[in-house]
Amino acid sequence: MSGTIGVIGLGGMGGGIAGRLLETGHDVSVFNRTASAAAPFVAKRATLAATPGAAAAGGIVITMVANDAALEQMASGEGGFLAGLPQGGVHMSMSTISVALAKSLAERHAARGSHFVAAPVFGRPEAAGSGKLWIMVSGAAEAKARVRPVLEALSQGIEDLGESPEAAPTGKIAGNFMIAAATEAMGEAFALLAKSGVDTRAWHAMLSRSIFACPIYANYGRFILDRAFSPPGFKLSLGAKDIGLALAAGQEKQVPMPFASVLRDRFTASMAQGRADLDWTSIAVNALADAGLAETHG
Amino acid sequence: MSGTIGVIGLGGMGGGIAGRLLETGHDVSVFNRTASAAAPFVAKRATLAATPGAAAAGGIVITMVANDAALEQMASGEGGFLAGLPQGGVHMSMSTISVALAKSLAERHAARGSHFVAAPVFGRPEAAGSGKLWIMVSGAAEAKARVRPVLEALSQGIEDLGESPEAAPTGKIAGNFMIAAATEAMGEAFALLAKSGVDTRAWHAMLSRSIFACPIYANYGRFILDRAFSPPGFKLSLGAKDIGLALAAGQEKQVPMPFASVLRDRFTASMAQGRADLDWTSIAVNALADAGLAETHG
Amino acid sequence: MSGTIGVIGLGGMGGGIAGRLLETGHDVSVFNRTASAAAPFVAKRATLAATPGAAAAGGIVITMVANDAALEQMASGEGGFLAGLPQGGVHMSMSTISVALAKSLAERHAARGSHFVAAPVFGRPEAAGSGKLWIMVSGAAEAKARVRPVLEALSQGIEDLGESPEAAPTGKIAGNFMIAAATEAMGEAFALLAKSGVDTRAWHAMLSRSIFACPIYANYGRFILDRAFSPPGFKLSLGAKDIGLALAAGQEKQVPMPFASVLRDRFTASMAQGRADLDWTSIAVNALADAGLAETHG
């Protein structure tokens, strides 16, 4: 066992993580900005932390929050975990954050004698709750070794991307870009097929059991075909943020990304048309609407 | 058995098909513009047809040729198979052709009392040779029923897209667009990761066994990482043709396809830079070169 | 004087040309597929030709028709002008045609001992009627010399692009691409300004008297601001055709054109949404609609 593990952020993903850790026998301390979200976990044996810093007192703290601003607030706001984490402690960031913030957090931890490990995940809340996430991890070797049992409890696969704190966040951002690109490609293909009178479900079924027999194509394609955009598995506004992070990283590293540029325009149009809170697969509605096909889904 | 089956076009794919049919006990008659390509099949019991029309005399003829012009030449040039196919015979087109040509051939066959079945395939030559293709099929029900045993000998999966002769060609074109889109997305992601100092092979390995665990991502990603563009599995110039077919179909049906437009520019740039005869995955070189990364692969 | 000049195609542009030639003292023979359009010109002294070939009998024939198919029909259909033009005669094509058709016509004229001159124009019908067109011309030197007085009667400026029959058509296609690009740029800028609460008319007024003080920005910008899309000065469906010609020329010459690709998607979406018969500046509606701004103009 690795002592009490703090979990900050109890939304779908963070809640899944906290629940899984409790089920696998870990001691867990939880913090959420809206305290009511913590109750179900306290009922299952978790400790309620009064501040992010208190959640970090056991030496390992996991963050799973909405965006950079929220993480910064948890880290350095009043009662933040940067101050609350003991010497030698490890902060493991599991949500999607910017490369710039990863770098900055790593430096601030180093200055205080604590450690930053980036461990962003692929998978939906159910996967988090059942230990079926896929995790990319990067950071100092010792710190990674210390959190390894935690990662194993949560995942069905772990890929180590080395020592740089920026590596795993970049990998996660690139991965989300790939998912959005697959979504847009399906949207365009469905529009072409539908206006050509081809059975889109039969077409999708075949590709999903042959050359594209993988979760993204099988599941996301079905969401689009079913217009299953609500409730969202992952909000379009968050996807928009991630494509923004990909383009920001690309600009910083001088990498033109024309597909990412098209995607940014798609996400922006989707938000302008009122789909911010639907599932991010609803960017495919743009391709359908441009073809004169779709009712808009506002 | 279905009588002698003609196979017109003995390149990698057509040769694989002819070989598989011979191995599974069919009688096969072969025709190829360059006759020397027919020799290995004649050695294995195939009949050498003097003209495309002669290859069609048994009542079923398969075409697997480079482009619309070649198919038109085989169909209606001197000794063409349109005239050679008996009443009630079936022409099964297995290469990627335009929607417009599919429609035109269906009409011409109907006028002569023969049938057109579109049965384009996904898979490389090895898959053709070992009966592991994936096939989309469309056309008149009776005609499809008659060629069913042939399709089964060649494939591990068949999807029936209905009666319209245009359905399967549209489905194939849309599928190839999806493959090219996945290739471009990987090229952009690899460029971002490489310039960020992330281990692209580790990143690719993980995605290929998790959310993108399917042949296109696993195999094509590796071709890009290895710069394994020669000899080509599928020539870039043929991929350029297929994206052109997708955009032409989109224009005909009034479906804007921004990803296809980006792809067209990528294919065009690749050809301008001398990569027409490399594998089509080498369109990813553009993303790398734009980022200042890649040596051009001419 | 240059003998009787035939004018084939009496739409807005062709009618303006015929009228101007009559006003400047030329003998004119007119042909239009719908004969009623010829009446006003016959009333002003023009001869009514029974066929395109008859219109060409005087040795110079001008064509101003909707597209390649219409020109081909006038040229080689029954009573076509290719056969009707005397030895040494000149066919001057003034509408926007494909590079491929220009080449083909030049060859067919040469085989018959007549000449092809490409002389596409910039300007609206009023400019044609008042001799204020801008003309790009290319073709054999002698043939160009012979039609020079005609060109001067119609224009305020002539640019000679050399001997190649394909040069002026390419120049015209590139020019129309430039106009469409300026239109799209204004659409995007207007969308940004409008959603930012900036007075778009004041902004446009200033740029139109300073760095963009030229007809395209001044006039087309105003059409967009006024939603003055009907009646069309130039139909969106014709603009779509011209962008298609630009991309086809680009593909033939291996020139990627990402702005042209975006434009093609805009034109395609505009047609899918019912704006084919509005003025081509209405492609700007897409940028406004994507921003959640515009009522669609169907």
Added chain:
Amino acid sequence: MSGTIGVIGLGGMGGGIAGRLLETGHDVSVFNRTASAAAPFVAKRATLAATPGAAAAGGIVITMVANDAALEQMASGEGGFLAGLPQGGVHMSMSTISVALAKSLAERHAARGSHFVAAPVFGRPEAAGSGKLWIMVSGAAEAKARVRPVLEALSQGIEDLGESPEAAPTGKIAGNFMIAAATEAMGEAFALLAKSGVDTRAWHAMLSRSIFACPIYANYGRFILDRAFSPPGFKLSLGAKDIGLALAAGQEKQVPMPFASVLRDRFTASMAQGRADLDWTSIAVNALADAGLAETHG
């Protein structure tokens, strides 16, 4: 006269402004981070300010600096002008800045009892030096009235965009986007024409005296044709920043801008290929290079 006018930032544009104000009889106080740049102006009667705040002591201060960070430093760094500007004083920002910074500065001035006027300009250094700039202005009416004589000394045209401090910065950003779009369009057209064997200079000459008879097309087109990219009139890295500002404003206001997205990729590729310090018209090199035409200009 309006009392002593401070000018902060003495690069090409700021120097032109300071010189023009001196020539038209104003008292001028100058500040530049690198003090040596101030010497020529001191020789012409300007006062040398020891700090940005000292330059603002006369009640009007103009800023013309490289980017947001530089302006923030001048405003609120040690000896900054926010503190140095007297009650009722006016800060007139003439460089291109973000909409967000304009808003923030307006608020901070208001809190101190001073005023913010945005007055970004179109024109090169020579135009600044000879009073031939074009200026968009926005801000509180009184403050604009006070600086009016200064604007008139510097410009041949002024457009008032209202009271919002964000209006003129947005207008300037949109204007620079339009210029970059025209540049890209010319690059693509030149590539198509050059590979088609058409005389690009003749083509450009004609459009520049007809439908595109305005400074951007005439001058920028010639820069591209002459590859006159060094010394830069406006650095490509600064243009990249401005397109970034346009996209940031677009994202904030939910306005998709596909042309701006293409431009961003062009600027990013240009920087990756070493053209950051060339003139921004050298983004046209990408279109040429993609067509296999251009030597890269690094």
